[in-house]
Amino acid sequence: MANTGSVMLNQKFDELPKESFWECHDLYQWEGFWYYEDIIQGMLAFQSDYEALSDDVILASSMKTGTTWLKALCVSIMRRQSQGVENVPHAHTRTSEYDVCGDNLHPDLGRQSKSSDQKGILDDVAEDDILTENVPHAHIRTLEYDVYRDNLHPDFSGMPSPRLFHTHLPYSALPDSIKNSDCKIVYIARNPKDTLVSLWHFFNKISRPNQEPYSLEKAYDAFRKGVHLYGPYFDHVLEYWSESLKNPDRILFLKYEELKSDPKGQVKRLASFLGRPFVNEDEVEKVLWRSSLERLKNLEVNKNGVFFHLKIPNSSFFRLGVVGDWKNYFTDEMKRDLDELTRIKLEGSGLHFDF
Numbered sequence: 457m458a459n460t461g462s463v464m465l466n467q468k469f470d471e472l473p474k475e476s477f478w479e480c481h482d483l484y485q486w487e488g489f490w491y492y493e494d495i496i497q498g499m500l501a502f503q504s505d506y507e508a509l510s511d512d513v514i515l516a517s518s519m520k521t522g523t524t525w526l527k528a529l530c531v532s533i534m535r536r537q538s539q540g541v542e543n544v545p546h547a548h549t550r551t552s553e554y555d556v557c558g559d560n561l562h563p564d565l566g567r568q569s570k571s572s573d574q575k576g577i578l579d580d581v582a583e584d585d586i587l588t589e590n591v592p593h594a595h596i597r598t599l600e601y602d603v604y605r606d607n608l609h610p611d612f613s614g615m616p617s618p619r620l621f622h623t624h625l626p627y628s629a630l631p632d633s634i635k636n637s638d639c640k641i642v643y644i645a646r647n648p649k650d651t652l653v654s655l656w657h658f659f660n661k662i663s664r665p666n667q668e669p670y671s672l673e674k675a676y677d678a679f680r681k682g683v684h685l686y687g688p689y690f691d692h693v694l695e696y697w698s699e700s701l702k703n704p705d706r707i708l709f710l711k712y713e714e715l716k717s718d719p720k721g722q723v724k725r726l727a728s729f730l731g732r733p734f735v736n737e738d739e740v741e742k743v744l745w746r747s748s749l750e751r752l753k754n755l756e757v758n759k760n761g762v763f764f765h766l767k768i769p770n771s772s773f774f775r776l777g778v779v780g781d782w783k784n785y786f787t788d789e790m791k792r793d794l795d796e797l798t799r800i801k802l803e804g805s806g807l808h809f810d811f
């Protein structure tokens with residue numbers, strides 16, 4: 457079955473539109489969006505195999521829009537001790553590390569010891585604080601990549617509910633099983649200019665570590681045309697935006713910039729949507745601190761660990777995390793042009809990014 461599928465797919469790949477990405481990867485266009493070949497294979501397996509449960513939570517995002525932060529927030533929210541032991545899905549994120557994908561993957565748990573320079577940060581470490589053990593991506597897996605790329609029928613049977621997963625796929629590419637279920641989806645979007653700058657830094661770091669950086673001008677052109685991993689960015693954002701308008705109880709649409717400007721308000725909104733409202737302000741503060749960039753990037757596991765699935769340093773997921781970093785890179789013309797493209801693409805949708 458799997459072999460037949462991959463033979464058919466190989467034939468199909470020859471017919472797909474193909475473009476180079478960062479001059480070191482091939483991207484294929486599948487139903488309007490651009491992916492690596494192995495991601496298309498993972499996506500097809502995900503689409504045909506995944507059976508959504510009504511209490512699943514699917515986090516979704518285009519790349520570099522706040523995925524790592526959203527995963528950290530959801531891990532922290534779902535594991536809060538104040539919910540009572542029976543409500544805390546103690547093992548469920550950890551289950552995704554071991555049971556879902558098999559435990560032959562040797563996750564780098566990197567459990568740390570307290571060295572004097574980390575002491576301030578690690579004073580906060582508690583039993584329920586698994587973010588100290590591994591990068592947020594290892595706790596909430598990206599389905600089409602970390603789960604289905606190497607496994608056509610992963611075994612989810614040991615996983616307590618609610619199950620938390622993530623996907624970078626556009627809404628149109630989600631399995632029908634998710635679209636037709638009551639399970640919740642949380643999408644995070646970010647303004648296109650910072651998204652592009654973040655994407656540019658990330659792929660220069662992971663794909664061209666010993667080469668000249670891919671120029672910002674080329675990256676800009678590719679982003680503008682929508683030819684980037686999981687692009688076009690605007691189509692991705694708009695699909696989830698319009699679904700969230702149709703179905704606000706099922707799809708929560710967050711913006712990175714709003715999480716930055718009103719962290720407490722937005723994280724309360726997120727916790728309530730997940731069915732885990734906070735009982736007091738201390739809890740809100742704790743979740744925000746545990747998930748903060750400042751803290752995460754200084755944890756030993758994120759400074760020196762490697763995300764075994766992508767074989768890239770955990771540190772590459774944490775950089776500046778500010779709104780408006782594009783101002784340090786864009787020319788006036790790039791700003792004008794991308795703002796105009798954004799205006800055209802989002803016109804009439806009700807969605808806007810004022811950053």
Ligand SMILES: Nc1ncnc2c1ncn2[C@@H]1O[C@H](COP(=O)(O)OS(=O)(=O)O)[C@@H](OP(=O)(O)O)[C@H]1O
Pocket residue numbers: 517518519520521522523524525528650653654655657747748749750752773774775776777778781
């Ligand atoms: N905890 C936390 N808080 C705030 N911001 C954070 C956090 N973790 C990561 N980041 C910043 O998010 C950017 C990475 O985006 P993603 O996590 O979506 O990347 S990925 O798609 O999962 O590879 C990247 O943004 P830039 O700094 O602008 O590059 C990260 O620095």
